[in-house]
Amino acid sequence: MSTVRANFQVAPLSRVLMIVEVALPILLLVLGIYHGFVQTLYRAGIIQSSSFAGLGYYQGLTLHGVINAVVLTTFFGVAFGNAVMQYYLRQPLFPTVHLLSTGLMGIGTLIAAVPMLLGLADVLYTFYPPLKAHPAFYIGATLLVVGSWIAFFGWIPLIRRWMREHPGQPIPLAVLGMLTAFIIWFACTIPLAIEVLFMLIPWSLGWIDTINIPLARTLFWFFGHPLVYFWLLPTYVVYYVMLPKEAGGKLYSAPAARLVFLLFLVLSIPVGLHHQYTEPGFERFWKGLHALLTFGVAIPSFITAFTVAASLEHAGVQRGATGLFGWIWKLPWFDANRPIVAYSLAGLLIFILGGLTGLVNASYNLNQTIHNTGFISGHFHMTVGGPVFLIILGLSLELFSQLTGKPVRGRGWNIAVPYLWALGLYIFSPAMMIGGLLGQPRRTNMGLSYLDPSSPHFRLDWVVTSYIAAIGGAIMFLAFLIYVGVWIATIAAPAEKPAGLLYLSTAESLHSDVPTTSIMAKLRPWLAIAVLLIIVSYWAPLRQAMRTPENAPPYAPDNPTPAIQVKK
Amino acid sequence: MERIALMLASGLLGLFFLALLAAARLQGINVPPCLPPEVKPFSEGRVDTLPDGRRQVFYVARMWRFEPEVVEVPVGKPIDVFLSAADVTHGLYVSWTNVNLMAIPGAVNAYTFRLEKPGVYPIICHEYCGSAHQNMVAYLVAK
C-alpha cells in the first residue's frame, strides 16, 4: 500500500449523484439540528408548550432522530462508500446502478418526510408499535434502505474484479472497512425488513388487525444495535486510513485494523437484547449472554483506541516530539489546511466519554438505573452525535469541494466547528447524563410537567441540569451554524480545479500488512462464525417473543382508543 | 505491544463482567425475570396483601395514567410489582431506585424491591406513549 495514489476522475453522472448524496442530508440537517436545540429549551421549561414555531415536540423529535441518525448516516455511508470504491479500486461505478440507488434513497426520504411534516408520523425514529404512523412513513424508509442495498450490490463486482487483477494482495483497508460496514448493514436490515414488510406495513394499512409487539421489538433491536456499527465503521475507516497520513505519520498496524473490522463483522449483531434488559418475556440467561457478547464487541473499539493513539504518537514523533506525552502537542490540531485532523481529534476527545458510558449501558443490571433516562441520550450524542457526526461533517464538505472543484472557503472557521461542537457537547451530554442519574426521562416534553413550576409534578431537582443542557445545546447549534456558513461560502465560490477529482489521503502501515494466505485476508470464515453466533444468541429469544399471549391493535399517538375495531 | 494492549483490554472487560454477575448473584440486583406464558396481561390495577403481609401491586399502564395512581407501601419490606400495558408501550421508573421496567402490550413484567427510606417516590413513565406522555406520573408512598 505504499504506492502514491493519483486522483481519480469521477464520471459525470456519478459526480452529480454523489453531490446529491452529500448535499441533501446536510440541507435536511438544518431542520434536524435546529430542533435539537429547541428540544433542550422545552426540556428546561423555557418553552412550555406542546409545539413551537409550527412543529410539535414529538413531531420535531421524530424529525431530529430520523434526519440525524438515519437519513444523514445512510446517505453518508453510501456516498463515502462510493468514493472509497472508486478511489481504491480505480474503477467507475455502474451508472444505472448508481442512478437507481441514489434515486430510491432520495425518493424514499421524500415519501417519508411528507407524513412527518404533516404530523401523521409522531412515532419517533424507533417507530415502536402499537403506536402507528401513516403507511407512507414505513414505505419511504423501506425505499431508503433498499436504495442503500443497491449501492452495496453494485460494489461487489468491482471488488471481485480488483481481486482477480491483484492476486497476492489483500484488499485495500478502506475497502475492507466499508465492505464490513455494508455486510453488517445488509444482514441487520433483514430482520428490520421482516418487521416492516410483514408486520408494520400491512397492519398500518388495516390488512391485519393485530401484531405481536415483543416480536416486533426483538426484530427491531436485532437491527438496532448493528445499526450503530454501520454508523461507526466509516468513521473508523477515516481514523485508520486518512487521519494518520494527514497528521504526518503512518498507521501503526494495518493487521490490527483488519482484525478490528473482522471482529465487528462477527460480534456486532448478536447483542441486540441489551436494549431489552428491562423488558418482560426473555429468560435472564439470554439477556446475560447478550451482555457478555456486548462486552466482546467493545474489544475492537479498545484496539482502535490503542491503534489510533499509537499512530498519532508516531505522527507526533515524526514532527519532532519528545517525552512520553510530547506528541500530543505536536499534532496539527489547528492546521486549517488539514480539516480532517481537527474533525478527527475533536471526535476522539468526545469518544473517550462516549465509549466509557456505552460500557455502562451494556452492563446488564447497571442498566436498571439508567435505561430510558437522559443518561442514554447523553451517551449517544457522544458517539453518533460526536465522532461519527464530526467525520460526516468534515468529509461531506471535503467531498463536496472535490466533486465541484470549489475550494473550501472560510478554512479557519471550518476547523473551529469541531472544537466548538466538542465544547458544547462536553456541557450538553454530561448535563443530560447527570439529569438521567437524577431520574429525568428521555423522550419527554418536560416543559409541560416536570419543569413547569405550576405543575403538581414539578421536579426542582431537575432544573439545574436541564438548564446546563440547554447552554451546551446552544453552543452546538452555534457550531453548526458556522458550518452552514462555510458551506454557503464554498458554494458561492468559483471552481478553481477540475470538478470530480477524487483524492483520499492514505496512510502507509508501520507494521507490514497481512499476507493473503492469512485468515485475516479472508472473509468467509468470519462470516461463518458471525452466522453461527447470530443463530445461537437469537434462536431462543425469538421463540420466547413468539410465545407472547396477546397481540395488539394500532393506536394513533393522540388517541387512547385503538385506531381499528378489534373483533374479539 | 498490540498483544499486551489487547490482553489488558479483554482482562478489564472480563473483570467488569464478573463484577456485574457478582452484583446479580450476591446483592440480588438483577434485570426483570421471565414470567411463564400462563401469566396473562390484566386490565385492572389493584393492590394485594398476601397472608404473610407481603405487598403486591398490579399496575396497568395506559394512555396516559397508571392504575393504581397512589399506593402506600411499608418501608423496608419486599414489594412485588407486576406491570401490564393496556394500549401502547409505556415505561415505569420509580425515582431514585433500580425499579426500571418496560410495559409491553401482550406481556407482563415483574420486579421485586424494597424502599428503605420513608417518603413519596414519583413513578415516571419513561417511554414515549403519545401526546400526553409527559403527564403520566404515579406515586408510591413509603411509610
Ligand code: HEM
Ligand atoms: C445542536 C445539536 C443537538 C442538540 C442540542 C440535541 C439535543 C437532543 C435532545 C435534548 C434530545 C432528547 C430529547 C428527548 O429525549 O426528549 C435528543 C435526542 C436525540 N438526538 Fe440530538 N441533539 C443535537 C444533535 C444531534 C445529532 C448531531 C445527532 C446524530 C447524528 C442527534 C441524534 C439524536 C437522536 C438519535 C436522539 C433520540 C431521539 C429519540 O429518542 O427518539 N442529535 N437530541
Ligand SMILES: [Cu+2]
Ligand atoms: Cu446497542
Ligand SMILES: [Cu+2]
Ligand atoms: Cu409515557
